[in-house]
Amino acid sequence: MAFVNMERIEKQFNNQTVLKDVSLQMNKGEIVSIIGPSGSGKSTFLRCLGQLETIDGGAITVDGITLVSTDSSGMVHYANKQTMHDLLLRMGMVFQSFNLFPHMTVLENIMVAPRMVKAMKDAEILPIAERLLNKVGLWEKRDMYPSRLSGGQQQRVAIARALAMNPEIMLFDEPTSALDPELTGEVLKTIKQLADDHMTMIIVTHEMNFAREVSDRIIFMADGVIQEEGSPEQIFTNPQSPRTKAFLENML
Numbered sequence: 001m002a003f004v005n006m007e008r009i010e011k012q013f014n015n016q017t018v019l020k021d022v023s024l025q026m027n028k029g030e031i032v033s034i035i036g037p038s039g040s041g042k043s044t045f046l047r048c049l050g051q052l053e054t055i056d057g058g059a060i061t062v063d064g065i066t067l068v069s070t071d072s073s074g075m076v077h078y079a080n081k082q083t084m085h086d087l088l089l090r091m092g093m094v095f096q097s098f099n100l101f102p103h104m105t106v107l108e109n110i111m112v113a114p115r116m117v118k119a120m121k122d123a124e125i126l127p128i129a130e131r132l133l134n135k136v137g138l139w140e141k142r143d144m145y146p147s148r149l150s151g152g153q154q155q156r157v158a159i160a161r162a163l164a165m166n167p168e169i170m171l172f173d174e175p176t177s178a179l180d181p182e183l184t185g186e187v188l189k190t191i192k193q194l195a196d197d198h199m200t201m202i203i204v205t206h207e208m209n210f211a212r213e214v215s216d217r218i219i220f221m222a223d224g225v226i227q228e229e230g231s232p233e234q235i236f237t238n239p240q241s242p243r244t245k246a247f248l249e250n251m252l
Helices: 042-049 081-089 106-117 122-135 151-163 181-196 208-214 232-237 242-251
Strands: 004-013 016-026 031-035 057-062 065-070 076-078 091-094 169-173 200-204 217-222 225-230
Touching (some): 016 042, 016 217, 031 042, 042 169, 106 151, 181 200, 217 242, 225 232
Antiparallel strands (some): 065 076, 217 225
16 A cells, blocks of 8 residues: 555635646655646645645545545545644655744754654753754754754754654655755755655655656646656656646756
8 A cells, every 4th residue: 555645636725726636646765756837736735745735625545544535425524633643743844934933043943843742851852853963964053043044054954853753754845945056955965865765755846857866756747737747767858748848848
């Protein structure tokens, strides 16, 4: 059974269809990048999995546990709050905006969620925080406040913060789109390290070369549907859909 199974997801905003019959099955340890033009539904699809948006139709299961399903009459049924919470704890999310707490140091930003959500003791969290900040190359910045960091550094702290909850899947929503080009590389390098560690990841990105390098599979979305999916080699060297070809010609 697929680790993540999103079946025939439908989503509307103000009677406008944003996602139309969109499905994704992925295995543990797989890395899927979602590419496509702005407004194609990529981020909305990711947010449906991360429980930041509700769906209007379809079903989502994670590791065999049902998050949401739709009955034969079209009614959508979400799991109880405990199940939703448990599934959410298995995911880490990183957004375009870093969303760090400005009044907390780097180290405090990393430690707050395990302390508050998992009731872990600081003595337990500190070695985890040190390992993660070393992983993203920022242990020496642990006592600084976010305002003293570059955008790339803040995003790396945000990645470390998400990892501190020990998630089984990481969801990245355009993690470099708010960054200057010279800062993008350091964030992509951090994500690539996660890929080397076989972290299950879904990455919504405009960084085509990066998507090609790290992904097991590429999904091209436009107009709220999956137009094409395949291996990086297939999508980038021999795209079948005219929409994919046109998009890649503009991007590469």
